[in-house]
Amino acid sequence: xxxxxxxxxxxxxxxxxxxxxxxxxxxxxxxxxxxxxxxxxxxxxxxxxxxxxxxxxxxxxxxxxxxxxxxxxxxxxxxxxxxxxxxxxxxxxxxxxxxxxxxxxxxxxxxxxxxxxxxxxxxxxxxxxxxxxxxxxxxxxxxxxxxxxxxxxxxxxxxxxxxxxxxxxxxxxxxxxxxxxxxxxxxxxxxxxxxxxxxxxxxxxxxxxxxxxxxxxxxxxxxxxxxxxxxxxxxxxxxxxxxxxxxxxxxxxxxxxxxxxxxxxxxxxxxxxxxxxxxxxxxxxxxxxxxxxxxxxxxxxxxxxxxxxxxxxxxxxxxxxxxxxxxxxxxxxxxxxxxxxxx
Numbered sequence: 001x002x003x004x005x006x007x008x009x010x011x012x013x014x015x016x017x018x019x020x021x022x023x024x025x026x027x028x029x030x031x032x033x034x035x036x037x038x039x040x041x042x043x044x045x046x047x048x049x050x051x052x053x054x055x056x057x058x059x060x061x062x063x064x065x066x067x068x069x070x071x072x073x074x075x076x077x078x079x080x081x082x083x084x085x086x087x088x089x090x091x092x093x094x095x096x097x098x099x100x101x102x103x104x105x106x107x108x109x110x111x112x113x114x115x116x117x118x119x120x121x122x123x124x125x126x127x128x129x130x131x132x133x134x135x136x137x138x139x140x141x142x143x144x145x146x147x148x149x150x151x152x153x154x155x156x157x158x159x160x161x162x163x164x165x166x167x168x169x170x171x172x173x174x175x176x177x178x179x180x181x182x183x184x185x186x187x188x189x190x191x192x193x194x195x196x197x198x199x200x201x202x203x204x205x206x207x208x209x210x211x212x213x214x215x216x217x218x219x220x221x222x223x224x225x226x227x228x229x230x231x232x233x234x235x236x237x238x239x240x241x242x243x244x245x246x247x248x249x250x251x252x253x254x255x256x257x258x259x260x261x262x263x264x265x266x267x268x269x270x271x272x273x274x275x276x277x278x279x280x281x282x283x284x285x286x287x288x289x290x291x292x293x294x295x296x297x298x299x300x301x302x303x304x305x306x307x308x309x310x311x312x313x314x315x316x317x318x319x320x321x322x323x324x325x326x327x328x329x330x331x332x333x334x335x336x337x338x339x340x341x342x343x
Contacts, residue, residue: 053147072130076137094303154313178295178327179212190338195224198251233258247275271336293332
């Protein structure tokens with residue numbers, strides 16, 4: 001099917017070689033179909049549904065049954081392990097609060113079985129039990145996103161997403177503007193030699209940070225770019241010192257923590273002799289008493305706004321919107337005036 005064509009039950013029936021009534025019975029659940037439709041036929045219909053990413057037309061379902069008043073929540077990474085709790089918990093709090101206020105229950109969709117890559121349209125998906133779905137993850141499956149955009153099922157992504165055969169409804173953080181504002185602060189404090197630790201390519205959030213940084217450094221000297229994350233802190237610190245950078249931007253909090261610790265071991269004062277800026281706090285959690293100069297990712301507000309947008313799409317068939325929320329600066333204690341001499 002072309003990406004622009006909305007799949008219907010008739011399309012599914014033709015592709016599976018069955019009647020539209022058979023497709024309807026299968027979509028309404030295995031219990032109602034049990035004993036009436038042969039197992040082989042059910043499996044053939046379900047295979048076509050999985051492969052096409054088809055979901056039932058929400059308008060037709062509302063006319064036939066009324067709303068279930070259930071919203072799905074799907075995450076491409078596990079939401080609850082402690083290593084990622086700092087990342088997902090605020091989103092989920094915002095989603096839960098908004099859903100409760102609007103009279104909806106939540107259904108957490110875990111997708112594929114343990115050990116397999118998570119899929120919205122996996123074998124065990126319960127997507128059709130929900131009236132719509134909030135989708136979270138650092139990186140989305142591009143084919144699944146294309147299927148969601150091509151279909152009639154209401155969904156909203158948390159985080160900015162590039163077009164996927166059409167515009168994607170989303171609520172994200174304005175990382176580009178937040179990053180550019182931090183570059184301006186570094187410039188105002190007299191720094192001229194700067195460095196960047198983090199990739200310039202990858203997920204949209206990574207690209208947005210680099211775009212904000214590279215677009216704002218006019219007049220500054222980017223003396224070092226280390227694209228890899230998760231490197232040994234002492235090695236990074238040696239490389240950064242050798243470059244002559246006086247202010248360093250990190251895309252990952254954990255990398256900034258390691259470099260800060262390496263500076264302390266060398267009796268180099270932060271920020272008096274060496275400034276550190278973190279572009280938000282991220283998936284790789286780490287504990288530190290240091291309050292880094294950064295910007296605030298409005299995760300709870302993003303979850304809330306995405307849920308409110310989803311309900312408007314479910315109840316009113318609202319047109320696609322794309323919203324970026326501001327990332328407010330965090331003063332911190334790791335950015336100071338440029339030192340009079342470098343190492």
